[in-house]
Amino acid sequence: MIQKALALAEELQGQIEVNISNSEKEFHAKMQKLLNNPKNKVMLIELLDRSFRCKDKNASFELIEYTLSKYGIADFFSTFEKFLLFSFLNFGKFAPNLSVPFFVKHLREDTKAMVLDANPSVLEPHINKRKEQDKITLNVNLIGEEVLGEAESKYRMQKYEEALKSSYITYISIKITTIFSQINIIDFDYSKEEVVKRLDYLYALALEEEKKQGVSKFINL
Template identity: 40%
Template sequence: MTHTDKIAQEAIFLAEAWQNRANELLTPEEKTIQRQMKRLLTHPMDKVVMTKMIDQSFRSHNDARIADQINYTLKEYGVPEFFSTGDKLLMRLFLGVGRHFPHVSVPRVVDKMRDDSSRSVIPGEEDILRTHLEQRKAEGVRMNINHLGEAVLGEEESLFRLSTYLEDLKSPEIEYISVKI
């Protein structure tokens, strides 16, 4: 065994030990999230559905419009398979009844999506975002900024988005961004 092979073997052993220890330290909530993410990976189309639902739900302030978009997305693609049994039931209830009462159902659906995505989707208000980015940078975590709701509705919106991205890149807390074209 060469010196390089020995270093590689030691690195593999160390990585395995760290991963095993990290798994031991997972909270019940983190274990639940991991199981859900594993289900998401086995159903890649679910990511498309969730992205569309989040994008549409956070874009408008009109409950009837949001209900219409969620209804369309779920009818077009189906209820995501990676959802828990309870969440699947709630989505089916939304399709059957909730969509007809958007002022009651939509705030609950949006709150649930915000809560479920709060570990990876952060409010874009500058103070909240900057505080989060500074905290994560201090922890040694590199962050990718991806503004949701990127459907550009015209030249004016496009110029506004461009200026937002350019300002983001001036910030020392932001190393890189994702842009849909």
């Protein structure tokens, strides 16, 4: 039985490899590099977070520059993308109002297969399609590793609330560093109390929405 299953899997994989397009091959190769090196994944998440967060182009450039300097230009970028990044770092600072939007646009385009648009008109059809056609429940993970202040953490809490209240999102991931901005290891008890308070609220909301909507709501930490 096991040998038959392995043979079938090998046959299916062979058919996939034969029919896969060049663009899909390039994407799979890039994803393989991304997955093989955890540092690449962290860098990409930070880069996305810093690129989309700030409205001030000068500040955005500095955040992007810091991230790229911190991790280096990852090997999953293509030769052309590496050239663009090199040009951005060396010349973009002279015209951030032009270079930053160009960088963000290219980054969105390059990651659109991995990072979905959170707009309901885009996200809802995608989630429903995966659920109905592929029997897959998507884990919605909002981009962002940390918040810069309580105003931003309140905004992130609001986004988590909206996700839980939506009819099409049933599974979300929450990062503790995004719901409380003042985590302090010196004052561990206070930090723990605040984090637990906010998590309690979100879990209570999830249970409430389960009863209202009649579907399970799952929160992953």
